[in-house]
Amino acid sequence: MTYDRLVCANCAAPVAEGRCAVCRANRERLKEEGPLGGLTPAMLLTLLIALVAAVALLAALQTA
Template sequence: MSCEHLICARCSNPVVDGRCPTCRAARSELHRHGVSVPPALVLAALVALLFAALVLQGVYG
């Protein structure tokens, strides 16, 4: 879906222009891409992978 043809009910301008807070909120909601992953979760996954690699190296090394 695109916001190019949407008209804001609050300011009656195209949403793509983002002239009012409602337009900007709708535009950011439509243009949100992918799933946002918290940086702490990524860091925890990397630490877990590092730990698993060290354990496997100790078992097979």
């Protein structure tokens, strides 16, 4: 999940704005989740479709 859509329970502001210490801590934690942590579901779906297309292309090239 991306932090730009989260709302802080402490200050009721978007976490992306980092208005309070809780927001800032959660924003940093979400940034450090890893290489796929910041991807949106649409981006993950696009990557999955590209991977399936690449595998299908490789399979088609090996049979030809």
